[in-house]
Amino acid sequence: MNERIRAREIRVIDDNGTQLGIMAPYQALKIAKEQNLDLVEVSPTAIPPVCKIMDYGKYVYQLNKRAHEAKKNQRNIIVKEVKFRPTTDDHDYEFKKNNILRFLKEGDKVKAVVEFRGREISHAEIGRRLMDRLFGDISEAGVIEFHAHMEGRFLTAVIAPKK
Secondary structure, three states, X not given: OHHHOOOOOEEEEOOOOOEEEEEOHHHHHHHHHHOOOEEEEEEOOOOOOEEEEEOHHHHHHHHXXXXXXXXXXXXXXXXXXXXXXXXXXXXXXXXXXXXXXXXXXXXXXXXXXXXXOHHHHHHHHHHHHHHHHHHHHOOOOEEEEEEEEEEOOEEEEEEEEOO
């Protein structure tokens, strides 16, 4: 902005949006100073660079406000984790299944994990049956993003909410 503009000639736009034409930076700066405004380079890659006569503080404020609005409208997708064991009882299973359904309704992804301890790993089919039962119970609320697969001693699957 102002004296830091190093191009030989620039295209100048005044604060109302009308083009003043192509001129030397010192001429544009002189016009800006007469209006008690700043000369701001808005498009440095254009040929010739485009500069606008405006209040720089107000310009920075508008940019920050637009960035804040864009950030506010974003939705962060959180991955919730629900752990099961091969020996998980029916009541506990229902409780955890209801939590998964609630998470999916809120728009979060769910990572369902069956944890095997000790010799339980030799009966991985019990964990797979548990996962298949879970997939059947929550099929109307979510879609399977990653099918059940073994990661060490954990059987893991990721479920995403339906659109």
